[in-house]
Structures are given as C-alpha cells and as structure tokens.
Amino acid sequence: MCSVDELEGLEKGAEANWDNYLKAYYGKPTSGKTWSGFDLKEIYGPRDREGKDYEKGIGEAGQYPFTRGIHSDMFRGRYWTRREVIGMGSPADTNDRVKVLVEHGGTGLNTIADITYEMGLDTDHPWAVNEVGLTGVNITHIHDMETLTEGVPLDKVSWSLITASPSAAATMAQYVAVGQNRGYDISKLRGSVQNDPIHFRYCGFRPACPLDLSIRLGCDVMEYCTRDMPKWYYTTVNMYDLREQGITAPQEVAFGFGIAMIYVDELIRRGLSIDEFGPRFTFYVSCHVDLFEEVAKIRAARRLWARFMKEKYGAKNPQAMQFRFAVHTAGCSLIPQQPLNNIVRISYEALAAVLGGVQSLHCCSYDEAICLPTEKGHLQALRTQQILAYETGVCNVADPLGGSYYVEELTDKVEEEVLRIMKQVEDVGGMEEAIRTEWLDREFEKEALMRQKEIDERERLVVGVNIFTTEPETQTPLGVQRISSESAKKQIDETRELKRTRNINKVKDSIKRLREDGEEGRNVLPAMIEATKALTTTGEMLGTVRMAMGYSYDPMNIIESPF
C-alpha cells in the first residue's frame, strides 16, 4: 500500500510527464499491512518461531491437526477438481455450457441456481417472469432437472449443485428423483449441494430464509444424504459469500464456523454421530488477492476446524476432523476497468487456493464484473487452472509455504484473530443470536463501508480504480454474454403447460404427505422426492413446507397456496 502524496499525478487525466515517472520509480509500499490489516514486520526469522512445536502445532500433511493439508500426498494423489460455476438461461442452455467445459478438460460439473429458484419461485411466478435465467438456472419441475442433466452419466461424474437457500432441499429431491427414474443407485452418486440456507439471508434472500426454516431444511438435506447418499457432500458452508460482503479474512472464517456449528449442533441433536456425518461436511472459501494472507487463512482454518471437531465435538474419526473446501476466487476483487487485468488477479487468487491445498476450485472469469461469463471467458478461466496444474509445478509438494517463518507466523495470527472474533460472537449470545439481532448485518455494513472508504482515500490501491487509471472502456474484449429472453419465455410456458396438464390428484396427494411430514417434524426429503416425481413444483413444495412451519406460502407474499 502507498501513501496518498506519492500518488498525486498518477490519477486519470494527469498529463504524462517525467515527474510521474519519478514518482512511480521511487514508489514503495508505506504501510506494511495485510489486506485484512495485520501489521507486518520487515522480515521473519527463527526467533519468531521460538517455543512453537512443529508436531503439535503444525504436523505433517494428512495428519492432525491437518495444518499442512488433508492428504499426505496432496496433489500427487490427484489434482484439485477444476470446477467452473455454470448457470445461465434455461436448463438446456446451461447443459450446453457444461458440455463445452467438460470437452475442454473441466473435471467438476458445477451448476448454479438463478435468483428466482433460490427464492423458491416457479418460473411462472409474477416476480420470477422478469428474471428467469439471468444469473443461473431455475429448476421448477422434474423435466427441468432432466434437461439440465441430459446426456450426462450421473454415476460417473461429480456434480456440484449450487443451490444455497431452502430451495437446496428441492434441488436435492429433483436430482435424486431424476437419478432414480434413470435407474441409478443413488447411494453411489458423487457430488455436492451447497445447502447453506442460513448464510443466504446475507445474499439478498431473506424472505426465503427464515432462520428456523433454514436450519430445519438445511439439516433435513444433511441428514438424508448422510443416511442414503454416503458419497455425497451435503453442505458447502459458504464462507465465500460472507467475505464478499467486504469482511476480513479472519471474519470470514469466524462467521463461517459460527454458521457451520449451528448445523453441526442440530445434526447431533437429531442423533447423528459426528464421526458419521463429519467426513462429508465441506466449506466454500474465498481467495482474495493478498496471496500470503489467504494461504495463512486456509491453514489456520484447517487447524482450527480439526481442533473444534476433536475437542469440542469429540470426533474420533480423523476424516471428521478434516476441513474440506472448495475455493471461489474473489468476485469482489474484480473490476470492469481494464478488464483483462482481472485474469492476473484471478491467477494470484487461484495460486493462493492451490498453495493452500484446495480440493476444488472455481476461477472467476475475467468478465464477471461486467456480465455473466461468456464462453470464451469461461474457457480462459478453466485454462488458468490448467496452466497452474500442468505447467507451473506448484502441485509437486504438499504445503510448499509451510515452514516459512512469515507464513507460519501469519497462520498463527489469523488463528488468534478468528478465535477472538468467535469469542465476540459468543459475547453477543452466540451465532443464532448474532443473526437474529442483526449484529452480523451491522458488522457486514460497517466493513463494506470501510472497504469503499479505503479505496476512496487511496489507503487500498486497485490498479485501474484509484491508481494507473485510464479512460473507461467502451467494449468488453471478448464480447458480452447475453441471456436469451426466448429461453426464459419457453421455460415459463412449459411450467404453465405442465401445471395445466399434470394429474392434479397425484400432486395433491404428494402435497398432503409433505405437509404432514413438515408439520410433524419428520425429514421432508423423502416426501419431496415423491412429490417431484408426481410433477409437483419447487414453489409448491417449498410453499407447503413454509406453511407447515408457520410462514406464508409465497416468500414474496403475492400468491396463495392453490392446495
């Protein structure tokens, strides 16, 4: 970071002159702080590590507390999964893009729900019709899921279904229903569902995510998968989305763990054992642009999670102590100014993920600050991963930054700060209380404001925003992704046609069973799977469960239950 006076003259519109040259030539960082504000020394050495025990505090990769990675051989055993998020237009449009990326070496299928689906609205809902498919894909009924997965051997692939809200229960039901109808043994299917409804209230989905409903449906999915789909990762607790609110790296971990432990507590209350469900618990982590801090954050998170699972929850199975995670490079670090530079930011962020020992990686596309990824943008992001994996040699050795005086020290610092923030959450009454009282909202708002002020005051520099600026671009280098309004229209028409022609008695029977299971506190997944097969829709299933829990049928309060 630089001081303001050094930068005068480097802003937009300044005349090119030799004074600027001299300012740039003598430029130097003046505040030795990490992105999250940790004060740093000029150099770290053995004295910084005195009294720190390697075996106990760090340990080998593959061994408790897993600071250095969850596998002893890390990427020599297998590269991380190269998983680009895809979701646009209709299920058919999304299926096409999935196949393009697989053809080019993508190894994880990864589809994301749009706003309307996350909100739990059918495509024909009055609020949905304007926005179907703009930011992902809506699955209203089983035929949509059939189209999304068309031509894909579900027993061979690992599919990551990104639905975070209570709609994740519908997503799981729809995936299982299609799998069973096609004759697959669902206990053998591999993949994950995001299913972190608690955090999703912070992503603009509050009407769909009342806290008790979020815990109930989230844990119904987790419990169902633990029992019936042992190869499935039933949640990806989304610390990434929390970080995107503008918070720091330690806050990301502390708040993410707070939310994760709400689910863990509930699963234990339901009688599941930590050793049984723990191995399938996963996280979604952000990698921002401060490389060393992100690596330290990941290492600290791994050590802390292992200790919590062992010491707080009494886990005995080492797999239940392992912090498994996917990384999404930080969307909020990308800017529309000088857009090709985003490729560089994404590369550093992806490098942080890999040096941190990631299991599965999504690299943002360079154009994400402008539009949904274009096909060329998507492919370039995949290529960034492939260059890292196949060319750079970063995969040869586990935890290559382990033992660095600096990185070990920063790992400890992040860990201390995470624990301090977790204590702060405890002091306001625990995570559920922090959510209910909107303490957490206020933290997010405070931090987001600070981030913008840092940029306005040039305490934080972003090339193209507050230093080395140029006239705004009028063209996006590789074009702009457009969403076909025809796709949305067709999908909406299909929903209307399905609702008109299906056997309504079967639908009503399925709703009755779902309502009863909802009211009587049984796991609703089995009833949702049957309802999906009876052509009951997402909005109808979720609305029924909402009513069973005392909420309005429609989160937007426009339509009434037709049943």
Place this chain on the structure above:
Amino acid sequence: MAGEKKIKVVISKVGLDGHDRGAKVISTLLKEAGMEVVYLGTYQMPEDIIRAAIDEDADVIGVSYLSGEHLVFTPKIIDEMKKHGLDDVLFIAGGVIPPEDIPSLKEIGINEIFMAGSMTKPIVEYIQSHVRKK
C-alpha cells in the same frame, strides 16, 4: 449553508436481485457528503421506486443493478418517470453493467451510469453539478 435545502436521493434495488452491498454503501456515503438519502432496500418494482420518489420529492433516483436486470427494468422506470412528470429528476444507476449497454441506456433517458469499482467523489460531484436547481 443555512437554509439551503439538501439534495434528496432515493436509492433502491429493483426486482429480485438482492446484492445490496453497493446500494447500502453509496447510501451512507451520499449522506456523509451532505445529501438526504432514502434507501428503499431490496424487492422494489419500478412503480414502488417512482411512488417513493414522488412521496419524498426526490431530486435524484439511484438504482443498483447486478444481474443483467438493467435491460428489463430501466425502460420501465423511465416510462413510470415520464408518466408521473418526473422529467427533471436525475436518474442514475450503478453496478454490474456492460459498457456496451451504456449508450442505449443513456439514449432512453438514464442520466449517468457508474460501474462497479467507481470512486465516491465523481458520483457526488456528478450529482451536485447535474441536479435540478431549486
């Protein structure tokens, strides 16, 4: 300056998109710059925004886009503004908007667009120099 009326701004999200970090931050920063800001929050339809702008006698309407919904909602907001005679109200937008779309959005009547990664100062200065004189 005593007696001078503050510039009044209505900030809103439109439709279902709930990415509201930018909308909230700019609301606070415009307040700190001396303006009176009414933040309507998420899940507002064009009619809701126009009604609020009339009720509040707003000088500026600012909407925050992210998901490509600018193509759907901008013409609707402009239609509503015309219908209610808000011709002298400044209409600005911010967020994730492709540069390719900016000329056509301006042509149909949006006054200015500030893309993601904008600094606060140019936004404040733009409003101060373009707002209707009272």
